[in-house]
Amino acid sequence: MEANHTKDLNYYKDFYKSQLLNDTVPFWFPRSVDEEHGGYLLMRDADGSLLDDDKAVWIQGRAAWLLATLYNTVEQRPEWLEGAKKGIDFLRQHCFDTDGRMFFHVTRDGKPIRKRRYFFSETFAVIAFAAYAKASGDEEIARDARELFGKCLEYATTPGLLPAKYTDTRPSKGIGVPMILMNTAQQLRETIGDERCDEWISKWIAEIERDFVKDDIRCVMEQVAPDGSIIDHIDGRTLNPGHAIEGAWFILHEARYRNNDPHLIDLGCRMLDYMWEWGWDKEHGGILYFRDVYGKPVQEYWHDMKFWWPQNETIIATLLAYLMTGNQKYADWHQQIHDYAYSHFHDKENGEWFGYLHRDGSLSNGSKGNLFKGPFHLPRQEWYCWQALEAFR
DSSP states (O other): OOSOHHHHHHHHHHHHHHHIIIIIHHHHTTTTBOTTTSSBOOEEOTTSOEEEOOEEHHHHHHHHHHHHHHHHHTOOOHHHHHHHHHHHHHHHHHSBOTTSOBOSEEOTTOOEEEOOSSOHHHHHHHHHHHHHHHHHOOHHHHHHHHHHHHHHHHHHHSTTSSOOSSOSSSOOEETHHHHHHHHHHHHHHHHTOOTTHHHHHHHHHHHIIIIIEETTTTEEOSEEOTTSOOOOSHHHHEEOHHHHHHHHHHHHHHHHHTTSOHHHHHHHHHHHHHHHHHHBOTTTOSBOSOEETTSOOOSSTTTTOEEHHHHHHHHHHHHHHHHHHOOHHHHHHHHHHHHHHHHHTBOTTTOSBOSEEOTTSOEEEOOSOSSSOSSSHHHHHHHHHHHHHHHOO
């Protein structure tokens, strides 16, 4: 990026726009819209053929969010709005249990298969409802979005409201809850608005900085004790660099919203700096999945694999850090992760990205969609980077 700053930024802007609109989105839509039962059929093989017709509820929300967001920010294409409505209707009609909580995994026609202890299906439904409400002007959906956001706040702040995963023997908390709620609130605020968002975003950022960011050992923890101390057991020591880097760009995004708040820029860049050092594979390139904070062996056998989404989050974070600071280091990192990811994950024959590579970059399997991967991390990355570069002057 160094030789010709403007030329290179224009190159990336055009690249991300083209990949999103001509490669990534066409892989998924319109073929993934389930015209018979509603929602989306997203469990797909390399060539786009269907592997399974079950539906992961959180990815139904993510896909509806994507289509509504494209309608709101790119072009008011009727098929995007109609496609988003298919997901919204399916979520509302089939994906809520009688206790108000959402399922995680349902059949094609919406019969429940699995319900999980956490409330991430709800957070993605919030952003889907909010984006669709903005696109359609549907006030009932807007009310649903705000009401569901309120339930998420209750789940996050009321001990015992959700089933516990562990006993009270070794209490802990994860960075995932403040992170996902921060981004949910940001999306809600930027689509239909909610007066609760600013205050809560500030609280979640303060918790992340106080309890999870460890400047003394230059890392961002994934799990800590309730007081923020490190739990010296395998789960407590395990770092997830891509996840922490995602949190870094959420905070940099907030810094932009707050007129380039210098404290938040510093915090987001520190998080990125620390976890790039932990995550970047100096031998093969790409972001590793797990590391141990004390350099000990990691329990999960996929710890040294390259999953698609940490690369997506790092592409966003490095670009945003460069645009906000002008620091050449971030431009170089962006080029490194961009070049690695698009040369290894992108399927030039069929479009979209493979999800899972071995450490050396060889393909683990050819699936493009399953219970965890769908049209979200990659299209969000391409959309966000394109939009950020459009706004940068």
